[in-house]
Amino acid sequence: MAIRLFDSLTRSPQELRRPDPANPQDFFTFYNCGPTVYAPAHIGNFRTFTVNDVLRRLLELEYGPDKVKHVRNLTDVDDRTIGQAKKEQRPLADITRHWTQIFHEDCRALNLLPPHAEPTATGYIKEQVNMIEVLMQKGCAYRAADGSVYFKIASFPGYGGLSRIKERELKVTNTVADADHKDSVSDFALWKAYKPEEDGLVSWAGPDGAAAGRPGWHIECSAMSKAILGDTIDLHSGGIDLLFPHHENEIAQSQCCNGTTFSRHWYHSEHLLVNGTTMSKSKGNYYTVRDLIAQGHSPLAIRYALLAGHPRKQLNFTLESLHAAESALKKLQVIVTVFHDPKYRVAGNGTPSRLTEVLDLLRDDLNTPGALGALFKLGHEISCGIGGGPTNADVATLDQILGVLGLEATQLAAANAAPKADAPDEVKALAAKRWAAKVAKDFAAADALRKELTAVGWSMLDAKDSYKLEPLKK
RNA sequence: GGUGCGGUAGCCAAGUGGUAAGGCCGAGCUCUGCAAAAGCUCUAUUCGGCGGUUCGAUUCCGCCCCGCACCUCCA
Missing domain, CATH: 1.10.10 (Arc Repressor Mutant, subunit A)
Known part of the structure; x- marks a missing residue:
């Protein structure tokens, strides 16, 4: 079966486009909104990245490893990164370099494949400025009194199509301190004029006719996606919280600038909750990968725990669920070992592996918990002798499934053999x-x-x- | 107020118009001197509540209750 993913735009499962195998220039292009590098990413962030990692692995399995282009950006200039730099009295680049490195370490620990490209917002200032200039020329953006540039929502009739939010229904908030510069409260910043008291040394030459300053948040993804993957991409993904305003704004910018569909498909993963609510520093329920590892938890167990719920459903993460993941991982390893042991091998007759149904569960909207359940059930059946031992095809399929989940046999073995504390x-x-x-x-x-x-x-x-x-x- | 997601065993969590996967925990058993590991068995007459459609609903529809999230720079 083909890969189907729930599409946020049409609100229905849609088959993904399969790139033409005969055309070496045809790729499945996939942009995933990455982290803001001003602090350690928490495991909620990593839920999204892990889900996207499974998706990327599945795409490569289905379409071929060289037929997928996966981009995940790093936001290295925005209010929070600048705020952190100011707080620590350090250059912005120091802060973002440090947290990028930490992020990469955490990614490796969780067995996340590096994306094919990992652009940074500061590395694509020119592209963002160009895009803003085009938008200004087309009348979709305007310069405000302070030299900032705003996107004019009224110029894009399709605005709100993704989030179904209508302008008049927006709750009026007081977070829009600079509302007086805008034509409409709903307009959003493409370019933010330099403010010496806030921005420190962070400033670039702005678009023609605008002040020096820095890009707004949303434009970076539009510009980098365009620069690396082209005007129209196959899939754009991220956490559900990015659906509005971030992705809504990206669509508006990109489609007004490029005059064509921005992304064919939109995919959003749900939030990870801790003890029933979203994670936040103020609530003190903020787990990071390194904290959990320092407490003796295996990173693979974290990965397992993040995949133990359906990606489009809120998942409650607790230390208890992490312990359950650790136990389940041991059980999984036993199953894998039995599968790989030649002495249980049974001659295959070319019929499809029983495990293809497990793969189908992943193809059907990334049903990771369903696939895991089916895998355990099969392991049980095999240990009971139901249906006979695994065939070579079964073993090959099992390895594919483990590869998609990022729970490869070698990873399992390493995680379960994690060095124990040395005895006195x-x-x-x-x-x-x-x-x-x-x-x-x-x-x-x-x-x-x-x-x-x-x-x-x-x-x-x-x-x-x-x-x-x-x-x-x- | 607007929008979206969800309520399935002690906990976590799939799922389907035809009568409830799986994981954790717990209990019993097998195997081991003991212990552990591993394996086997058991653990929801029932899927938030009330109606409706249907031969049949946890699954579709309506209403209600409860939880979570987003609503202009949160994955």
Whole structure:
């Protein structure tokens, strides 16, 4: 079956376009709104990036690894990045470089593939300025009294098509401090005139007829998408919160500038919640990947936990769900090991693998929890001997599925073999004594020593000819 | 006020117009001296509530209750 994704524009599942395999210039083009690099991304941000990573892997599996172009930007100039630079009294580039590096480390930990291009807003100032100039020439944008440039929503009749928001229904907020510069409260900034007290050293020459300053937020995605992927792309994705105003504004800018469809398909993933509400620093429910890793959680378990709910449904993340993910990962590894063990292999007769239905669940709107469930069910059936052992086709399909989920066999093995804390010498000594007692079949002494080990918080796991020590779970 | 998403077992979470996947936790069993690991079995007469359509609804429609989110620079 073809890949179908829910489309925010038509509000229905739509088949994605398959690039022409015969045309080497035809790619599936995919733009995913990335993070703002002023602080560590939290796991809510990473839910979106992980979902998009699964999508990207699925596209490459279906269309071929060289037929997909995946772009994810870095927002490295905006109110928050500038604010952070000002707060720390450091150059903007220092701040964004630092957090970009942290972001990349977190991405690697979560086994996210790097996008094919990762443009930054500051790297595409010229393209943004050009675009704004075109919009001004076309009468879709105007210069305000302070030298800023605003997009004129009235010039784009299709405005609100994505979010279904009508201008008159907008709640009037007081966050629009510069409303007096605009023709209409709904108009949004394409270019923001330099404000010495706020912007510090951050400023570029503006579009013709405008003041020096910096780009507004929305224009960067339009400009970078156009520059790298072209006027019309196949898919644009991001978190649900970006649907309005960000994506609505991108459509308006791009379509007015380019005179053609901006993106054929729009996909939005839902929010990750923590204890029932969205994450925010003020609520103190702000998990980062590095914090969780520092607490001893495996990054792959974080990835699993993020994929354990349907991407278009809010998912409640708790430490408990992370523990569940860790246990599930162990179980998954056992299943994978059985699949890969030649001794269970059964001759295939060329019929489609039973696992293709699991792949179909992923093709159908990225149903990751459904696919995971089906995978466990099959693992269970195979261990019970139902339907016979896996065929070569089954094993190949399993590897494809794991590859799409980013839970490859090697990753699973590494995660589950995560180094445990090394035992102190006295614990090691106790363990050695107990092992000796056991080998001597002095079970009373062995049991007493096990109790001693338990008392100091360690558990001894006997294998046939060896043992290992693990800290007791509380 | 506008818009959107959702309410399925102790927790998490799929799903379908034909009678409830899966994961976690828990219990029992098997296997191991013990312990752990692993495996097996069990755990929703029921899908927020009330009506309606239907031979049949958790699944479609209506109303109500509850939760979450967005509404101009939050993934």
